[in-house]
Amino acid sequence: MTFTPHMLNRWIKCITPNPDADLRLFCFHYAGGNASVFRTWSNHILDRVEVYSIELPGHGTRLMEPAFDRIQPLIHALKTALSPSLTQPFAFFGHSMGALISYELGQALRQNHNLCPTHLFISGHRAPHIPDQDLPIHALPQAEFLDTLRRYNGTPEIILQNAELMELLLPTLRADFALVETYTHTHQFPLDCPITVFGGLQDWKTSINDLEAWRGYTRATFSLQMLPGDHFFIHSRQASLLQALNAAISRHC
Numbered sequence: 001m002t003f004t005p006h007m008l009n010r011w012i013k014c015i016t017p018n019p020d021a022d023l024r025l026f027c028f029h030y031a032g033g034n035a036s037v038f039r040t041w042s043n044h045i046l047d048r049v050e051v052y053s054i055e056l057p058g059h060g061t062r063l064m065e066p067a068f069d070r071i072q073p074l075i076h077a078l079k080t081a082l083s084p085s086l087t088q089p090f091a092f093f094g095h096s097m098g099a100l101i102s103y104e105l106g107q108a109l110r111q112n113h114n115l116c117p118t119h120l121f122i123s124g125h126r127a128p129h130i131p132d133q134d135l136p137i138h139a140l141p142q143a144e145f146l147d148t149l150r151r152y153n154g155t156p157e158i159i160l161q162n163a164e165l166m167e168l169l170l171p172t173l174r175a176d177f178a179l180v181e182t183y184t185h186t187h188q189f190p191l192d193c194p195i196t197v198f199g200g201l202q203d204w205k206t207s208i209n210d211l212e213a214w215r216g217y218t219r220a221t222f223s224l225q226m227l228p229g230d231h232f233f234i235h236s237r238q239a240s241l242l243q244a245l246n247a248a249i250s251r252h253c
Contacts, residue, residue: 021050028098031176034060099125126210
């Protein structure tokens with residue numbers, strides 16, 4: 001399948017335009033990912049949902065742009081980029097780095113625009129107030145940085161072994177990890193929308209307790225669903241994830 005989405009602007013790609021949809025699902029990728037992570041989702045999401053995939057600077061078709069290495073400037077830019085598309089009910093899905101971004105964006109929209117997602121879908125990331133128990137890696141020497149990437153199991157070895165390609169990708173990867181590793185949690189009121197959290201049973205980076213702690217971030221309903229797989233169950237268990245996502249949308253959106 002060729003990935004030729006309709007681009008609303010540099011930030012937003014609508015994989016399959018659906019003018020009859022009554023819910024827009026904005027999807028935020030993980031560190032080192034890009035909008036194409038969600039390229040097939042429209043084939044499996046409910047007909048009433050239009051999938052919007054976010055392309056961050058430094059990623060995918062925007063590879064030559066500098067990537068953000070701090071979260072607040074990124075949130076400010078995202079508010080401006082997404083605001084024209086938030087004219088009907090919308091939900092956020094974010095995996096790993098994307099989960100943190102989607103949460104902070106939801107808070108910023110509520111505070112500054114009196115807008116709130118109908119649902120927040122969090123995948124593969126601990127609750128914001130829980131500190132990372134691992135040492136930061138974004139400034140490690142290249143060999144050590146690449147060894148850590150292998151542990152995440154999200155970058156194919158053939159890419160890690162390609163020196164020319166990695167030279168091109170490393171600035172973005174380092175910026176992504178810096179964005180997450182320099183994040184400082186600030187207490188904010190819980191969101192009014194339901195939160196559904198997904199996790200991988202074999203994910204060494206994020207424990208069930210880390211995921212369960214998202215319960216305190218909503219005044220509405222909370223659900224935690226664990227799937228087989230490591231940190232990248234979003235790929236290895238995509239069918240199960242999308243089935244659970246559709247069920248949650250049917251119940252709450």
